Structures are given as structure tokens and as C-alpha cells.
Amino acid sequence: MKNSLIKRSITKVIKKSIGLCIVLAFAICGVVVTSLIPPQILKYIIDNNLVPKKSDHLLMPAALYIGVIAFTGIFDFVKEAVLTIMGQKITKEIRMEMMEKLERIHAMFFSTNSSGTVVSRFINDVDAINSLFTSGIIGMMVDCFKLIGIVISIWIFSSRIGMITLLLLPAAYGMTRFFQKRMLKAQIENRILVGRLNNHISESLKNIQMIKAYSKESYMEEKYKKCLLDNYKTVEKVNFYDSVYSPFIQVTRTVVIALIVVLSSKQLDFLGISLGMVAASIELISNLFAPIENLGMELQNIQQAISGIKRINDFNSEPEDSPKKYEKRAETIIQNREEVHLSLHNVTFQYEEGTEILKDINLSLKPKERITFVGRTGVGKTTLFKLILGILEPTKGMITINGVDVYEIPNSQKRSIFGYVDQSFPLIKGTVAEQISLKDESITREQIERAIDFAGLKAYVEALDNGLDTHVVSDTLFSQGQKQLFAIARAVVTSPPILLLDEITANLDSITEEKIVSVLEKASEMYTILSISHRLSTMIASDTVVILEHGRVKNAGSPEVLLESDAWYRSHIALEKLTWS
Structure with missing residues (x-):
């Protein structure tokens, strides 16, 4: 995005919103740290209170467990609120930059681009970029930090479970890359087809009297159906990859949890950990797959944003009118109508x-x-x-x-x-x-x-x-x-x-x-x-x-x-x- 319209817009917003950026960084750290504490408290409760059947000191750990979860929710709320505000500011700045570009753009652009295509860039593509900040790249960063913290926590409990966890991460990354390539291609196709669909609707409304006068309703309807069907097929591709990805992650998580339970049983005792550690590990494993599963949704938003960024950067690279060399006022050109x-x-x-x-x-x-x-x-x-x-x-x-x-x-x-x-x-x-x-x-x-x-x-x-x-x-x-x-x-x-x-x-x-x-x-x-x-x-x-x-x-x-x-x-x-x- 070197010297791009989007980079300029983001830089402007960040410079004007330093305070919000600090709050966002604090909220992200809060979400990551507090999400790792509950499994540790759960281990302490089971090993020190439930297994020895000592309930005298159970109230304080339970209150702490609930309190930490509450703080996690508060930090998450602040994070989402700040992201929404920042996203809207960035969206506004991008559209302002695009409008300034539109004023400078060469008139030849309008000879080869329909109004529907231009409108689609201003609305759909910019909205997709907005999702990059509200539920895309920041969410992915948070989830990546959570993954690192969870792996470290699991390794502290048991190096053997840590090894199992590390073996899972390359598989999850490979699966993510597999879907990333296909989803990006489908998203780019979808953006193009959405522009065509918007243009068809715009033309139909603009020429509605002529369409009715010449009984061309059925023709326009068939053309609309074709545009809609083509667009539906691309959306269907994206939804297919997304729908396959989430169940695969859920099934893998269930298998891994079952494996940990079996390996921790008295019959095998392969892992050599306490019951509290087993419970905490199961919660951490569940938390491990939650961000991986979230990555699927965040990945989809990022792919939409990337296709939007590509189209907006293409728009930004369109030739502009050359600077006007004549600086004198019009009155100096034509002093009277006889000349x-x-x-x-x-x-x-x-x-x-x-x-x-x-x-x-x-x-x-x-x-x-x-x-x-x-x-x-x-x-x-x-x-x-x-x-x-x-x-x-x-x-x-x-x-x-x-x-x-x-x-x-x-x-x-x-x-x-x-x-x-x-x-x-x-x-x-x-x-x-x-x-x-x-x-x-x-x-x-x-x-x-x-x-x-x-x-x-x-x-x-x-x-x-x-x-x-x-x-x-x-x-x-x-x-x-x-x-x-x-x-x-x-x-x-x-x-x-x-x-x-x-x-x-x-x-x-x-x-x-x-x-x-x-x-x-x-x-x-x-x-x-x-x-x-x-x-x-x-x-x-x-x-x-x-x-x-x-x-x-x-x-x-x-x-x-x-x-x-x-x-x-x-x-x-x-x-x-x-x-x-």
C-alpha cells in the first residue's frame, strides 16, 4: 500500500486519534492477559479445593474466577467500541480522499466505467475495508496473541501436551492458507459482479419509462437474473469454504480433547498431570481452537478487504487531468463579445x-x-x-x-x-x-x-x-x-x-x-x-x-x-x- 490512498487515510486518522490508539492497545493487552487467567484459577480450585474436598476457601477463588471473566468482557467491549470508532473515521477519510480523487480524475475514466461500478467502489469496497479494522486484522492479531499465550500456558502444565499443541498449529496454518487462496479469488469475483449488479439496477431505474414504453421488462428481468445468479455463485463459493472450515476445526478440537482425557486416565497416565491440570488444559485447548475458528471469519473479512483495497488502489492509480497551465482569469481571455x-x-x-x-x-x-x-x-x-x-x-x-x-x-x-x-x-x-x-x-x-x-x-x-x-x-x-x-x-x-x-x-x-x-x-x-x-x-x-x-x-x-x-x-x-x- 506504498503511497496509496488507503495508507494516507489510515495515517491521517492515527495521527488525529493517538489517545484512542493508546486505549485500543491497552484493551487488547487486557483481553489477551485476562483470557489466560481463568484456566489457572480453575486448576487451583480443583487441585486445592475440590479434589481434597476443602470448601472453606472456595468462595474467594470462585469470585476471582467470575471477576476475571467480567474484566475480559469489559476489555473486549472497550476494544470493539474503539475499533468501531476508528473504523468509521478511517472509512470517512477514505471516502473523502476518493471524492477528491474523483474531482481530479480524467474524464476518459467515465467513458469506460459505469456509474454503478463507481458507486460500488465508494460503498461496497470501502465497507469491506472498514471490516478490516472492526473485525479483521485487529481481531486476528488478538487471536494470534491468545494462541501464543495459550501454548505457553499449556507447556507450563505439561510439555507433552505442549508438543501436541505445537503439532496442531502447522496443520491449522496449512488449512488457513488453503482456504485463503480460494476465498480471495471468490471475493474479487464477487466485488466485480456486485458492481455489475449495481450498474444494472441504476440503468433500469434511469430508463424505467423507456423500458415500460417498449415492453422490455422481461428482457431487463432476465438480464438482472443472470447478474444475480453470477453474483450468487461467487457468494456461494465463499460460504462453502467458510462452512467447511468451521466444522473441521470443531471436530479437530473434540478429538484433541478426547485424546487428552484418555492419555490422562489412571489406566494410561501418560501425561502425568493432576486433575486440575487436565481441566485447565481442556479449557485452554478449547480456548486454543476458539481463536483458530475465529480466524476463519476474520480471514473472510480480510479477504473482502484485500479485494476492496485492490479495487480502490486501482481507482487511485487512474490518470488525472493534467494541471491547468493557464492561471489568468477568464476576463483576460475574452474582454468583450466582439472578440x-x-x-x-x-x-x-x-x-x-x-x-x-x-x-x-x-x-x-x-x-x-x-x-x-x-x-x-x-x-x-x-x-x-x-x-x-x-x-x-x-x-x-x-x-x-x-x-x-x-x-x-x-x-x-x-x-x-x-x-x-x-x-x-x-x-x-x-x-x-x-x-x-x-x-x-x-x-x-x-x-x-x-x-x-x-x-x-x-x-x-x-x-x-x-x-x-x-x-x-x-x-x-x-x-x-x-x-x-x-x-x-x-x-x-x-x-x-x-x-x-x-x-x-x-x-x-x-x-x-x-x-x-x-x-x-x-x-x-x-x-x-x-x-x-x-x-x-x-x-x-x-x-x-x-x-x-x-x-x-x-x-x-x-x-x-x-x-x-x-x-x-x-x-x-x-x-x-x-x-x-
């Missing part, structure tokens, strides 16, 4: 090596120019927008605004340069005003009101019970069209000079679409607008239309010129008119 020059210089991009999504894109936009990107689905239009926003970095080439590489602009400054609108409007917990500002304290009330008015939502918002201060408790407060208008208001609230519109009218009826298009027509007078349109006949008025095909610019020009010169563009316009007539 916005967005340029794409030989932009090539690939998610995977050897598969180019975009290739050699060269474009130059004038201030307040309106440009629309069209093309078949999967041609790379949305990817191009992510590159323009500086979310993704071109594999080759560069995208600049007034000569500054957009990828080198800090994300905190981009909202004052770009306004982005797509088909969805993710809600946050908060008021209507906070849906627009996203709780950015630098955005004033006046800016929010101006954005609401610009989007044509002023009358609707004023009709709400508390206006802009109305708390949004569910997405049913707004219609689909209103959500799209709110998305526009969110994009323009900082008055960025460039708007990017990603198929924002794709899921709207014609009346709502006309209203939104009219708002965007108004916006086109003040902003440089880049849009992606799925329907050529209803896109906002554009100065230039860029046709993408196979990741390249196939053609570009004004709508009028393309209507005459480009057969693909002309045929799609005609087809849409025929479809919607």
Missing part, C-alpha cells in the same frame, strides 16, 4: 488507441457566429463538444479561444466562457434559484432573475408559492419543456459568450420545440452558438452547417449553399418534411 475567436486546429481524438472518433477537424468561428453540426448518430458530435468545453483533451491538435488552449483553462473559470445545454436538466437539492446558480455564491439574485426572464419562465416562477425561493422536492414541479428552458437559464446566467446546444429539442413536442427555438433565436443575437441538431428542418437559423461523416468534416457551408450542393443534406431535409407533414 471571441474559437478555433479548432487539426483536432484528432480517440478513446482507444487505433480507433479515431474524430480526425483532422479544422474550423474557425467568428464572434456571434451560429454554427450547427449535423451527421449520423455516433459520428462524434457530442465528443466534439466535450473537446470544445475542455473536458476531454485532443489526442492530436488543439482547440483555442483567442489563442488560449481551452484544455489549459481551469474548470472553475469555464462557466464564464461556456454555457452548455443538453437534453437533460439534472436537479439538485435546493430552491428554484439554486437550480440556476448551482449554489455558486458569485452569481447574484439579479443575474438569476435576468436568466429566468430571458428563458421565458418569469411568469411561471412568480406563480409558485415562494417564487425563486420555492424548494424543488421532485422533478414533477416542471414539465419537460420547462426543464429545457431552465437548462437554458442555467447556461446563460453568467452571460458566457459561447453557448453549446446538444440536441436540446430531441424529446419535445412541436409546440414546446417552437417556444425553445424562439428563445434560442433571441440568444443568437448575443452569443456565439454551436448546436447539434437531430432534425435539420427545425434547427435554429445558422450561418454555417458542418456535416460530419466518419469523424471528418464532409462538407460545410450555409444552409442555402448545402441545400443546392450536398445530396445528403438535401435528401434529409426532404425526408423530414415528408415525415412531419
Whole structure:
């Protein structure tokens, strides 16, 4: 775990909780020491009181026996309480470190990892690591100390019983290693399958309306059953090894105790020990197998934690966004809207090596120019927008605004340069005003009101019970069209000079679409607008239309010129008119 996220988190917690660590060490010592005393007291009671039948002094040893057991319970309670507190602190610190990592992680990570997989790492894997401290490695350390103490105590009673005990330990270790390898493999498989299962549930809930509309319930159910069955098989493996391990230990313990009783009998008298020593040895042997049996459960928790640690360390090793070199504020890039020059210089991009999504894109936009990107689905239009926003970095080439590489602009400054609108409007917990500002304290009330008015939502918002201060408790407060208008208001609230519109009218009826298009027509007078349109006949008025095909610019020009010169563009316009007539 050298220089790992988990090591950093544990180190931070230990430094902040020195007092708890001291209490934990004291409690562990108390548990180990007090657990070894009762057999010694039992030997004394039998040899000095019960065998000679002297009950005069039995009360004090009996009280001491009960008292020591009570202290063992107290020490064990303190140990578990401190472990729980420390475990929760470590869990919190790990999740905080992971969230900070998530903020720095490269956007390409989200192209290859589903939300369910990421959530599984934050929840299931971290919980597994928590068990490493609450019932894993510390418990194993305590049990190992108990084993050492028990072996020493037994050896003091009888070297022959001590030899028998020592012969048992390698067998127990071999059995532990046998199960360890198989349980670790099963646990890693289980973690992967839990992530897939979570992702399937997340996707089902996200697309539930589409699933019902297209009667795909049975398909999703079968897919869910398969994920569940695969996960069940891995859990079954872990449970099988665990269920076999415990009975094996119990049977071995019974055989060893029976052997000690037989060897201590008057007929054989092989061990040559007193009756008190026999009773104490039996209790110690029982106590010997108890920690060995516990090791099985602790081993399972440790295997879960190891698989969780591996996945979290893999997450921690994911590439991060490179530090942004441009440190000046956005106002120095764009001093007025008449000087916005967005340029794409030989932009090539690939998610995977050897598969180019975009290739050699060269474009130059004038201030307040309106440009629309069209093309078949999967041609790379949305990817191009992510590159323009500086979310993704071109594999080759560069995208600049007034000569500054957009990828080198800090994300905190981009909202004052770009306004982005797509088909969805993710809600946050908060008021209507906070849906627009996203709780950015630098955005004033006046800016929010101006954005609401610009989007044509002023009358609707004023009709709400508390206006802009109305708390949004569910997405049913707004219609689909209103959500799209709110998305526009969110994009323009900082008055960025460039708007990017990603198929924002794709899921709207014609009346709502006309209203939104009219708002965007108004916006086109003040902003440089880049849009992606799925329907050529209803896109906002554009100065230039860029046709993408196979990741390249196939053609570009004004709508009028393309209507005459480009057969693909002309045929799609005609087809849409025929479809919607």
C-alpha cells in the first residue's frame, strides 16, 4: 500500500486519534492477559479445593474466577467500541480522499466505467475495508496473541501436551492458507459482479419509462437474473469454504480433547498431570481452537478487504487531468463579445488507441457566429463538444479561444466562457434559484432573475408559492419543456459568450420545440452558438452547417449553399418534411 490512498487515510486518522490508539492497545493487552487467567484459577480450585474436598476457601477463588471473566468482557467491549470508532473515521477519510480523487480524475475514466461500478467502489469496497479494522486484522492479531499465550500456558502444565499443541498449529496454518487462496479469488469475483449488479439496477431505474414504453421488462428481468445468479455463485463459493472450515476445526478440537482425557486416565497416565491440570488444559485447548475458528471469519473479512483495497488502489492509480497551465482569469481571455475567436486546429481524438472518433477537424468561428453540426448518430458530435468545453483533451491538435488552449483553462473559470445545454436538466437539492446558480455564491439574485426572464419562465416562477425561493422536492414541479428552458437559464446566467446546444429539442413536442427555438433565436443575437441538431428542418437559423461523416468534416457551408450542393443534406431535409407533414 506504498503511497496509496488507503495508507494516507489510515495515517491521517492515527495521527488525529493517538489517545484512542493508546486505549485500543491497552484493551487488547487486557483481553489477551485476562483470557489466560481463568484456566489457572480453575486448576487451583480443583487441585486445592475440590479434589481434597476443602470448601472453606472456595468462595474467594470462585469470585476471582467470575471477576476475571467480567474484566475480559469489559476489555473486549472497550476494544470493539474503539475499533468501531476508528473504523468509521478511517472509512470517512477514505471516502473523502476518493471524492477528491474523483474531482481530479480524467474524464476518459467515465467513458469506460459505469456509474454503478463507481458507486460500488465508494460503498461496497470501502465497507469491506472498514471490516478490516472492526473485525479483521485487529481481531486476528488478538487471536494470534491468545494462541501464543495459550501454548505457553499449556507447556507450563505439561510439555507433552505442549508438543501436541505445537503439532496442531502447522496443520491449522496449512488449512488457513488453503482456504485463503480460494476465498480471495471468490471475493474479487464477487466485488466485480456486485458492481455489475449495481450498474444494472441504476440503468433500469434511469430508463424505467423507456423500458415500460417498449415492453422490455422481461428482457431487463432476465438480464438482472443472470447478474444475480453470477453474483450468487461467487457468494456461494465463499460460504462453502467458510462452512467447511468451521466444522473441521470443531471436530479437530473434540478429538484433541478426547485424546487428552484418555492419555490422562489412571489406566494410561501418560501425561502425568493432576486433575486440575487436565481441566485447565481442556479449557485452554478449547480456548486454543476458539481463536483458530475465529480466524476463519476474520480471514473472510480480510479477504473482502484485500479485494476492496485492490479495487480502490486501482481507482487511485487512474490518470488525472493534467494541471491547468493557464492561471489568468477568464476576463483576460475574452474582454468583450466582439472578440471571441474559437478555433479548432487539426483536432484528432480517440478513446482507444487505433480507433479515431474524430480526425483532422479544422474550423474557425467568428464572434456571434451560429454554427450547427449535423451527421449520423455516433459520428462524434457530442465528443466534439466535450473537446470544445475542455473536458476531454485532443489526442492530436488543439482547440483555442483567442489563442488560449481551452484544455489549459481551469474548470472553475469555464462557466464564464461556456454555457452548455443538453437534453437533460439534472436537479439538485435546493430552491428554484439554486437550480440556476448551482449554489455558486458569485452569481447574484439579479443575474438569476435576468436568466429566468430571458428563458421565458418569469411568469411561471412568480406563480409558485415562494417564487425563486420555492424548494424543488421532485422533478414533477416542471414539465419537460420547462426543464429545457431552465437548462437554458442555467447556461446563460453568467452571460458566457459561447453557448453549446446538444440536441436540446430531441424529446419535445412541436409546440414546446417552437417556444425553445424562439428563445434560442433571441440568444443568437448575443452569443456565439454551436448546436447539434437531430432534425435539420427545425434547427435554429445558422450561418454555417458542418456535416460530419466518419469523424471528418464532409462538407460545410450555409444552409442555402448545402441545400443546392450536398445530396445528403438535401435528401434529409426532404425526408423530414415528408415525415412531419
